[in-house]
Amino acid sequence: MALYPVVRKLLQKRVVLASASPRRQEILSNAGLRFEVVPSRFKEQLNKASFPTPYAYAMETAKQKALDVARRVHQKDLRAPDIVIGADTIVAVGGLILEKPMDKQDAYSMLSRLNGKEHSVFTGVAIIHCSYQDGRLDMEVSEFYEETLVKFSQLSEELLWEYIHSGEPMDKAGGYGIQALGGMLVEYVRGDFLNVVGFPLNHFCKKLAELYFPPRPENVQRVKHDSIPPVDTFEGLSDLSDVEGGGSSPAHSQQGHGTKDTHAKGTVAGLHSSALLEVIDGFKASKALFTASKMKVFDALGDGAPLSAVDVARKIDASEHGTGRLLDACAALGLLEKTHRGYRNTELASRYLRSDGEFSLHSLILHSDTHVWNLFTHLESAVREGTHQHPRALGSTADDPSQGTCRSQDQKLRCLGAMHGLSKLSAHQVATAFDLSQFTSACDLGGCTGALAHELAREYPGLKVTVFDLPEVIEDVKRFQPNGPQTEQVTFVPGDFFKDRLPEADLYILSRILHDWSDEKVHELLSRVSGSCKPGGCLLVAESTLDEEKQAARPGLLPSLDLLVQAQGRARSLSEYRHLLQAHGFTDVRAAGTGNIVDVILATRTEP
Template identity: 35%
Template structure:
């Protein structure tokens, strides 16, 4: 009897298996609807299928199937149409906040990056597990041991990656920067700060502090060319160099936001050691990362991020104990950790 019950299609284990097995289809619905401009088409108000198809330049049949799938997933909402010939579709809170171009919280660039480079790399997961290394050579045709040579393999890809991270900070920036009281730090440097989105948010919160971004010369040039800041925002400085080789600026607080997970333990320790020496006595370190539970067996989303790091970089996600030990070895011995309510957590380590 137990075997018969376990074979029931309503069995919870079977349904969970099917959810996992079909997860890639959910991603493709999301990516395709976003890429086609479906959410922008629905922004003015409820539209029936024919009007959406005209706006997208797509087939009525395919458009209706996509709209129905989006409604089933909660990305759009179906309501009675005016003519009685079919439903009209409108945006949900989720799509209006996070999927609509122009929303301050839009994640469209992050979706484009995940749908492109990340999805292609994930298609080579078997090779990564067998070989224990990045799959950029198979996925995108770039053979290199340096992850950011592949990540920044073209100016367009570098810009998309930077915009994707900017999307992340549109959601997490304020939470990250208010997890601890940072008002006492007069000189703040965001190491590997990319477009400057997090640094700009920090400067707005602490306008009397001097805030800078340290990143590669190519990243700094892209940031200056493509990421315009609102007039009247407090200034931030951009400093170019290689954080493994170039002199690091002296600061009271160094921010490393989603940086250490890109690198091996040895490289991460080397970077932290250089920061510890550059900052001098009394400096501090703000780490922003996904944090694994003790023993490294969860949470599930952090474990999936670790596989992404295997596929695309040389690093992995880590436990609090590992972050604490690395920080202490670099001289940052007083350690605190706070959640943000999402996948990322904030750790402040002081000398």
């Protein structure tokens, strides 16, 4: 691909780089680009826990940086620049997002985390095309990210401190600069080196080529926005009614390994019409995935060569016409790859959607299709009555709504499989959010199939973990046990944490338990844990939390609504959890965002 014509195209435009990073300026000027530098004043303080992935966080930060500059330049010069480029580089390791260190100690803790390990460096890039005509601002946001893997050698404390004292780490994500002294720490790099330095030049040029020399220019839609008044925020300024074209299908983003492009037409600070259409059509996407999983499409495709729709139809015993449509829908959702040779599983599908994989979400999907779907058809009643809908949807009147969920053995195994899959998704992040190596015994209350317990055992060879759960759960956990020596560190003990004596341990764990219960029940449970926990012992809580304004922390997963319809508990914010723990004698409450679906809290039991 000829990259130079793309850069030449930009020479005729007013380009603004919304970045103070000298590395970004150097990379782009070395590429022959001419631009003004206007550093962004956007504070990099977005709630990391509210993003499903680290790169989603980096892309959003990059976009906000660029939007801030576009707005300020437009106000100052009364003319919008043609293009504003924003970028954000982060380091992701063990579920944590590392940005620039605050001080030397922070740099030390970042570098120690990276020491001897492989990590990802993500740079999110936003390109805003602006034009200003007749009092109207026309903006198009294109965003993408690039991932590069970097591995550090095993380094001594002395070397780390020497590096920190050089001063190099302080203005760099993850606390190192690969282009200078930090290069000596690095064993290997997989992917774009410049992406680590701060700007993925190659992907940027490809993106520009795609924008300036598109294969089918007739597809471009433009969105008009009213002139932007001098306000501090863009929130609420989007005029969705002005979308030309459109249609009811979701805007599909291209997703490849390690990179993602989105071209969000008409986006103003995160509000865009395609997102609205995606919500309207969301149920169709869910149902396509549920149906493909139920019909074992992803198992039929396996890891082998691509299959035609006819082959798949034969394997799943369905019509060719219908199967073709379903496969196309799955391809549009990014679950399958479609080429002229046929359909095959994407990496995502191979890892999570086949029914036999270690990280399979197959049972969770079947559970959502039958049980959760059914409950959500009664959402209106749940809202009117303010209570869960188990009696209406499932005919259950039990005190604990989950009792109604698993009546037959099949349903029960599906429930356990769903919990197992969900737990596996975040087990590593929960186990490593804090260093737990000082503990010798842990008790995972309501630990179900032991997914987290086994991850803890793998991570901490000196730790013995007891999984404490109801007898009817324990009797069926065998089929979920992994092989390997660490299984000896894990023991299952049947019991009810509201009634029976809790096993002794230095560390108690409540992972995704508290949200299922009302405040009254949470107090009862915490008081029992507090009673069993010796002073100096700790309690680890993993929960999907709400942000402090009580909005859903995880876009798309709607934890609050979920709990209204499904359970008698509720989602809580980190400060609510902190207060609950403090009320039961747990102090020194520390929280860690994992960048995954749960946050982790560690608290120490003090003398009563």
